[in-house]
Amino acid sequence: xxxxxxxxxxxxxxxxxxxxxxxxxxxxxxxxxxxxxxxxxxxxxxxxxxxxxxxxxxxxxxxxxxxxxxxxxxxxxxxxxxxxxxxxxxxxxxxx
Numbered sequence: 482x483x484x485x486x487x488x489x490x491x492x493x494x495x496x497x498x499x500x501x502x503x504x505x506x507x508x509x510x511x512x513x514x515x516x517x518x519x520x521x522x523x524x525x526x527x528x529x530x531x532x533x534x535x536x537x538x539x540x541x542x543x544x545x546x547x548x549x550x551x552x553x554x555x556x557x558x559x560x561x562x563x564x565x566x567x568x569x570x571x572x573x574x575x576x577x
Contacts (some may be wrong), residue, residue: 486545488537493550493562500541501572519576520555527551535577536560538568545574 491499507513526532535549548568554561560568 489544489546491546491548493548493564493566496548496562496566496568499546501569502539502541502543505571506539506574516570516573516575520552520560520570520573523576524552524555524560527553536568537574537576538572539574540572 505513507516523532523534526534531551533549533551535547536552537545537547540546550562552560553563555570558570560570560573562568
């Protein structure tokens with residue numbers, strides 16, 4: 482994990498107030514594949530069981546931010562949350 486170690490919390494309703502990191506936050510290809518698999522798994526859990534996950538992403542100031550929410554969809558570029566809210570995948574560091 483790069484940058485500071487403090488984690489800032491937000492809600493899905495406040496995501497529109499954040500500016501996401503512009504560059505890819507994961508440099509290792511293996512870790513990128515793990516992130517993709519974790520996103521697909523989280524989406525399936527969200528669609529089948531309404532399970533929520535914690536998404537950790539970097540903002541434009543390189544702060545680590547956590548949102549606890551349900552993932553409804555995953556595209557090649559974005560994670561789709563309720564009400565069409567998007568998080569760019571390249572800004573996501575991990576999913577728990």
